[in-house]
Amino acid sequence: MPELEIALRPAEPEDARLLFNWRNDDLTRQVSFHSEKISWEEHIVWYNNSLSSTSRQIFIGEVLPDQSPCGQVRFDLLSPEEAEISIVIAPEWRGKGLGKKIISAGVEKFHVENPAVLTIIANIKPENAASKKVFQHCGFEYIETYMGKEDFLSEKWLLRIS
């Protein structure tokens, strides 16, 4: 199968439903630290706050040439030098190597816009083997397993941008 190419664009208000569906997908909830389904009302408040936040950026990945939305990559600034990354690949696009592509394209885009950020952190549930594989492939290194605030185990993976 030929390799898929993707492009990223900033998330827009019109993407609210798309992100809601991806957030509430069964696997996404299972691998999230808060596993309950999210209501539309709760999502809309979160999404509008996210779009207006200066410390959060969300990009939508689109498969070329059709521009089919295939996932999202989100960055949260933790400090002027450090950001956290989070990704979701749309259920119908999983298993095609797009996780790696969305991370690489996202880090590149985020770095161009935020050159002071030299460290990107991914917090991953220990049992999320697919996620660990894609982040490792993109240069992230395992740092530690720790107990999170709400009594869940998390693995911290880190990418240093040089």
Ligand SMILES: CC(C)(COP(=O)(O)OP(=O)(O)OC[C@H]1O[C@@H](n2cnc3c(N)ncnc32)[C@H](O)[C@@H]1OP(=O)(O)O)[C@@H](O)C(=O)NCCC(=O)NCCS
């Ligand atoms: C995790 C996720 C981003 C992976 O993206 P993807 O494009 O579907 O990744 P792929 O299917 O290409 O798989 C990547 C690798 O993991 C492997 N893999 C897939 N499922 C696996 C599983 N259940 N156990 C072990 N390895 C698995 C694949 O074989 C592949 O390995 P390879 O690179 O050696 O071929 C995607 O499944 C997803 O969106 N999951 C739900 C949300 C999520 O987990 N987000 C990350 C939270 S930190």
